[in-house]
Amino acid sequence: MSEPAVTGSGAPGPVQRLRRLFGLPNDDPRKTVAVALALCLVCSLVVSVAAVGLRPLQQLNESLALKREILKVAGLYVSGQDVEQAFGRLDARLVDLDSGRFVDDRDAGSYDMRRAAADPATSVALSGPQDIAGIRRRAEIMPVYLLREQGELQKLILPVYGYGLWSTMYGLLALEADGRTVVDISFYDQLETAGLGGEVANPSWQATWRGKRVVTDDGAPRFRVVKGGVDTASPDAVYQVDGLSGATLTSNGVTNLVRFWVGDLGYGPFLSRVRQGLGEGT
Numbered sequence: 001m002s003e004p005a006v007t008g009s010g011a012p013g014p015v016q017r018l019r020r021l022f023g024l025p026n027d028d029p030r031k032t033v034a035v036a037l038a039l040c041l042v043c044s045l046v047v048s049v050a051a052v053g054l055r056p057l058q059q060l061n062e063s064l065a066l067k068r069e070i071l072k073v074a075g076l077y078v079s080g081q082d083v084e085q086a087f088g089r090l091d092a093r094l095v096d097l098d099s100g101r102f103v104d105d106r107d108a109g110s111y112d113m114r115r116a117a118a119d120p121a122t123s124v125a126l127s128g129p130q131d132i133a134g135i136r137r138r139a140e141i142m143p144v145y146l147l148r149e150q151g152e153l154q155k156l157i158l159p160v161y162g163y164g165l166w167s168t169m170y171g172l173l174a175l176e177a178d179g180r181t182v183v184d185i186s187f188y189d190q191l192e193t194a195g196l197g198g199e200v201a202n203p204s205w206q207a208t209w210r211g212k213r214v215v216t217d218d219g220a221p222r223f224r225v226v227k228g229g230v231d232t233a234s235p236d237a238v239y240q241v242d243g244l245s246g247a248t249l250t251s252n253g254v255t256n257l258v259r260f261w262v263g264d265l266g267y268g269p270f271l272s273r274v275r276q277g278l279g280e281g282t
């Protein structure tokens with residue numbers, strides 16, 4: 001009668017298997033694959049931990065960068081200054097775009113307009129002819145930043161955005177208290193081609209916007225980026241800036257986004273209240 005087979009303590013555990021695998025000679029293909037996989041695992045862990053751990057710092061830096069841009073178009077930026085402190089000079093408010101009235105039951109500081117625009121619960125869909133800025137949805141509520149001196153409104157800064165040729169261009173349009181005249185413009189986030197559409201971020205071009213008007217006396221959007229250049233003799237010259245050479249499609253995108261945001265579906269109702277003297281409260 002034959003002896004039963006000796007099985008020991010059973011199949012090797014995972015640790016034993018790993019030991020065996022890494023104990024193989026270096027030129028064994030199984031070890032090469034195992035080392036490569038282990039390296040990938042360790043690297044992906046390091047990257048994931050860094051991405052999650054550094055996210056709050058990244059968000060803080062993004063928020064500071066945006067505040068710096070807002071200060072720049074408001075004419076309040078001084079290099080090296082404490083951005084948070086300087087930003088305190090501005091009154092950050094939320095505006096219900098349909099009514100043009102302030103929304104005071106939410107914190108403007110933590111409001112995320114991009115998230116609001118992406119969420120169907122907090123945004124409205126724009127149909128073809130309405131969507132001249134190419135943004136598909138528009139948040140119901142948008143932030144605005146007001147600069148006052150001795151209680152008198154001096155400037156207002158409106159976040160604006162729209163599609164160019166390759167990308168959504170995010171900008172800040174600073175207007176005088178008349179709600180019509182440009183103080184400054186900044187396109188702080190866009191991915192148009194450097195040297196062509198990317199010239200929207202060129203400070204020299206942006207400087208040509210100063211003193212231009214975006215709407216007529218009765219509030220109709222009239223601004224245009226003109227291909228070839230502005231005819232200074234034209235009565236419309238005050239509503240126009242020179243087009244970017246070789247970048248007519250981006251230039252058209254800028255025209256459309258400005259017209260959209262200063263129009264009825266954008267800040268139009270709010271700007272109309274600004275022109276009437278902006279009674280406070282909602």
Ligand SMILES: Cc1cc2nc3c(=O)[nH]c(=O)nc-3n(C[C@H](O)[C@H](O)[C@H](O)COP(=O)(O)O)c2cc1C
Pocket residue numbers: 165166192193194196197198244245246247248249250251
């Ligand atoms: C590689 C490449 C990148 C381009 N990038 C842009 C751009 O960022 N914005 C733009 O309006 N046109 C861009 N163009 C040019 C457009 O295709 C188009 O020709 C141009 O907008 C027409 O402008 P123009 O009438 O002023 O020449 C690019 C073309 C090429 C080949």
